[in-house]
Amino acid sequence: MAGSLNDISIRIPHTMKTGAEAEAEIRAVRKRYDEWTWKAAEELNRRFNDREIAGQLRAGRYRAILTAPLDEARLMMYVEIAELQDYFRSVANRVRAMQERYGRAGAVRYAVLDTNTTLHFTRFDKVPWQKVFGKGTAVMVPHVVVDEIDTKSYQTGDKKISRRARGVFRLLESVLEAGPENATADDGTPVFIAADEPGHARLPVxxxxxxxxxLRLHQPRHRSADPCPRLGAACTAPARHVPGRGQRTSPAGTGTGSRRARAGRGRTAATRTEGIRRILPKPGGTSGRERLVNERDGQGRQERADAVDREMAARLLPGPVVRALGRWWEVNASAYADGTPGAHSVRYTPGRWAQITPWPSALAPTSASDDVALSRAEVASAVADALRREAFREALVGAYVWGKGKRGTPGGSGPATLHKILAFDGLDAALAAAVTALREQGASQAYAALQGRVPGLGPSFFTKFLYFTGIAVPSAHGPRPLILDRVLSRRLRRMAAAVGRESGHDVDGSIAAWVWSDGNWSPHRYAVYLSFMHAAADQLAADEGWPSGAAPDLLECALFTTAWDTSG
Structure with a gap:
């Protein structure tokens, strides 16, 4: 496939000449590109269960290439082929990583956790699974368990249970932040969360x-030489969704509970039993070039996601959200009078981070045992100072500590996870590459430079690093980085679901749940987020209930802490 892409790429003229011969040359290259996407999509659909992989070949830009003026089509083909090459490299790397990880594990049995087990017994990351159940054990947390734990963290009259639930949920968050290739218990046992797919209908109990x-883990596998489920159903490992360029890169669920289930080789709950639906119709149709099809409305999932994105970009913030943000500003105007969230502070306990080095001198010394406030402005200053000295680790520490606040404990997902991140040999190179990409190419490229590169460092935290870096290092292209975490993604998901229902592009909210998942968003999704937030900030600036010169990060800060209802 890469060879075919390269073959098309080298045939594209570097400059657009005039005359019939030059036009014929471009048309020939465009025809070759069209034919290749057709054949490649058919081949990918034979090899992979996830039809969205092939869907990347004929997304929105494909149609623009076929209909645009020749010179514009030439330029768009360059961009499209470069993005496709990057995307399929990432898919191949992901497949290889999963083969290596789960091949070592053997995946001969699964321990399925329930809510009671996770709340009332030994922490699942401390259990010696390989010793108790034998080599090849993997731990699976169903999505329903995560939701139950989340609910118990705030909807119970028992403060002790709520406190336990919050602790377990933070532990599950650390599993998500580690990424699908790195999430393990202390003894190395793979841990994964089987996220519900969009549209999945749960049983009432x-x-x-x-x-x-x-039981879905126990389903017989299909005969296939494919390396991994959802990519190919023959793998003994848990299923993982490989996303489109605009989507997440790993499941974003969290789970519920515990029954141990012995399972043979098979697929997880993330792998649906509906069978494979083709992205493209089989050859022999009248035109041979029908549009992508979807089981409900004749429109592919990626196309529907793009349509919802366009609707959101056109509509921006709905009335109830604008009014809720106006109320937020009435309460917080004095704190953020300069139109930035620089005064936004969190409290943390420096003594809990004693094991962390290097430690920014602008932060309180780790010998301090009392709680200390840390503002965005203070972190921005510390990060800027660290970047001037190319002390990238120190800059990351400042952003990470602010992001965790008091949630970090010596044995929990704060200091312990950061210590593992700092121990990664390639950390400096990854952070330096991200800073360079931000300065020279833009925020989404900087995001791509960090995504999946550092074990344990997920987007909820590396976007904090990018955000504070963006204050000190202006980007030559595009909008400034902003923080994107689970809370903000859920805010966007809610708005997207409403827009999808009203426009008819996403009547059941499945597309909104897919693109605005709880973590591991793609660089394209991050770019969509930044574009929306900056445009929404301009929208608010024209509203009398919002400061006219406010920065986009003030909107990010407000959305993080603001709730609204549809009645406005």
Whole structure:
């Protein structure tokens, strides 16, 4: 496939000449590109269960290339082919990483956790799974368990249970932040969260849903030489969704509970039993070039996601959100009078981070045992100072500590995870590459430079690093980086779901849940987020209930802490 892409790329003229011969040359290259996408999509659909992989070949830009004036088509082909090459390299790397990880694990049995087990017994990351159940054990947390734990963290009258639930949920968050190739218990046992797919209808009784999740692990595998489920159903490892360029790169779920289930080789709950639907119709149709099809409305999922994005870009913030943000500003105007969230502070306990080095001198010394406030402005100053000295680790520490606040404990996902991140040999190179990409190419390229590069460092935290770096290092292209985490993604998901229902592009909210997942968003999704937030900030600036010169990060800060209802 890469060879074919390269073959097309080298045939594209570097400059647009005039005359019939030059036009014929471009038309020939465009025809070759069209034919290649057709054949490649058919081949990908034979090899992979996830039809969105082939869907990348004929997304929005494909149609523009076929209909645009020849010179514009030439330029767009350059961009499209470069992005496709990057995308398929990432897919190949992901498949190889999963083969290596789960091949070592053997995946001969799964331990399926339930809510009671995760709340009332030994922490699942401390259990010696390989010793208790034998070599090849993997731990699976069903999505329904994560939701139950999330609910118990705030909807119970028992403060002790709520406190335990919040602790377990933070532990599950650390599993998500580690990424699918790196999430393990202390003994190296793979841990994964089997996220519900968009549109999945749960059974009415949570215990029944949990058992169903375990039974799906036990389904007989299909005969296939494909290396991994959802990419190919023959792998013994848990299923993982490989996203489109505009989508997440790993499941974003969290889970519920615990029954141990012995399972043979098979697929997880993330792998649907519906069978494979083709992105493209089989050859023999009248035109041979029908549009991507979807089981419900004749429109592919990626196309529907693009349509929802366009609608959101056109509509921006709905009335209820604008009014809620106006109320937020009335309360917080004095704190953020300069139109920035620089005064936004969190509290942390320096003594809990004693194991972390290098430690920014602008932060309170780790010998301090009392809680200390740390503002965005202070972190921005510390990061700028560190970047001037190319002390990238120090800059990351400042952003990470501010992001965790008091949630970090010596044995938890704060200091312990950061210590592992700092121990990664390639950390300096990855951070330096991201800073360079931000300065020379833009925020989404900087995001791509960090995504999946550092074990344990997920986008919820590396976007904090990019955000503070962006204050000190202006980008030559595009909008300034902003923080994107689970809370903000859920805010965007809610708005996207409303827009999808009203426009008819996403009547059940499945597209909104897919693109605005709980983590591991793609560089394209991050670019969509930045574009929306900067445009929405301009929208608010024209509203009398919002400061006219406010920065986009003030909107990010406000959305993080603001709730609204549809009644406005």
């Amino acid at each position: 949570p215990d029944d849903e949990l058992v169903a999740s375990a």
